Amino acid sequence: MFIRALIVLLLVLNLGVAAWWHWSTPAAPQATGTVPPGVGQLQLLRERDEAVVATPATAARAPSATGPGSPAVTTTEPTGGGDATTVAAPQGIGDAGSPELPTGASRCYRFGPFDSEDALVAAQATLKPLTQALLVQRPPLRPGRGWRVYLPPLASAEEATAIAGRVSAAGFRDYFIVREGAEANSVALGRFGSETAARRHADALNAAGFAARAEPLGAGAGAAWVDVRAAAGFDAEAVRIQVRAARAQPADCATLRWGVGVPLG
Numbered sequence: 226m227f228i229r230a231l232i233v234l235l236l237v238l239n240l241g242v243a244a245w246w247h248w249s250t251p252a253a254p255q256a257t258g259t260v261p262p263g264v265g266q267l268q269l270l271r272e273r274d275e276a277v278v279a280t281p282a283t284a285a286r287a288p289s290a291t292g293p294g295s296p297a298v299t300t301t302e303p304t305g306g307g308d309a310t311t312v313a314a315p316q317g318i319g320d321a322g323s324p325e326l327p328t329g330a331s332r333c334y335r336f337g338p339f340d341s342e343d344a345l346v347a348a349q350a351t352l353k354p355l356t357q358a359l360l361v362q363r364p365p366l367r368p369g370r371g372w373r374v375y376l377p378p379l380a381s382a383e384e385a386t387a388i389a390g391r392v393s394a395a396g397f398r399d400y401f402i403v404r405e406g407a408e409a410n411s412v413a414l415g416r417f418g419s420e421t422a423a424r425r426h427a428d429a430l431n432a433a434g435f436a437a438r439a440e441p442l443g444a445g446a447g448a449a450w451v452d453v454r455a456a457a458g459f460d461a462e463a464v465r466i467q468v469r470a471a472r473a474q475p476a477d478c479a480t481l482r483w484g485v486g487v488p489l490g
Contacts, residue, residue, distance in 0.1 A: 331357060331454050333478040334461045336470040338448030345449050348468040355464060356453040358483045363449045371442045372423035376412040376435060378403075385410040388435070395433045416442065452481050 336352070339345040345361065352359055376392075379385045385402050389412050392400050401413040414430060414437055417423040423439040430437035451470075455461075465473035 330457055331478060332457060332459060332461075333452065333454050333476040333481060334459070335362075335450050335452050335474050335476045336465060336468055336472070337450035338471060339451070340448045344469065345451070348451055348470065351468050352451060352453055352464065355459070356455045358454040360452040360481060360483055361449055362452060372417045372420050372439055373442050374414040374417070374423055374427045374430065374437050374439050375408075376414065376437055378408055378411040380410070382410055385412055388412060392430075392435060395435075397430065397433070452476055454478055454481070454483070 336348065339348055349359065349361065376388065379388065382402075382404065389400050389402050392412065392414070397414065399415040403409055403411045403413060415423075415426060417426065420439070420441070427437045427439040451468075461473045461475075
């Protein structure tokens, strides 16, 4: 008897819960907090569908606020019993693309290489009034590859031949007359692996009456480059020809340290 009463009680409770669940009105969702402007809210699909059903048909004719980059909506009232026509006129097409450099943005270029100091100085003098900033970059000094002893270039090949004969007559057999190039009409008097040996040989030649010189081979700075920052209308190719540079290549302005010469590795 007790078990039957318990079963009936459970059935009544289940029926009551089912009836409450079926006929009860769902509570309105509570706001979770203030949402910052421009940030969208999450919405359940059921809530969206209910909002669409509850919206009257006349809401389609209500003017909508348009902001920067949003399409402008033009609404035409119905005439003659016809339906309202809504035409969307998109604005700002292409504005979402990648930003372009402003018209007046600076550009940077590198001119060179300049093998001689005279060519470098002349290029600087030409580039300075045409650019906004200028930077000379020099490679580190090259180590020497030995030493040489020589007589500086003479006025003519005949003089070089005559002095070479005098060197031979003085007992110095190691000599060579340079016929071409920047040191034409000079007399090479030997190469040495150390500075001490080269200077000893030069001293012996000087003692014999010859103005011999000793200097390292291959030492000195390499070719220099000139980095410039210029306005947008700067014609790099025309300027390259003007300064007699072999190349004019674009450079990254952000990596250049203006006012500080950065050695080239």
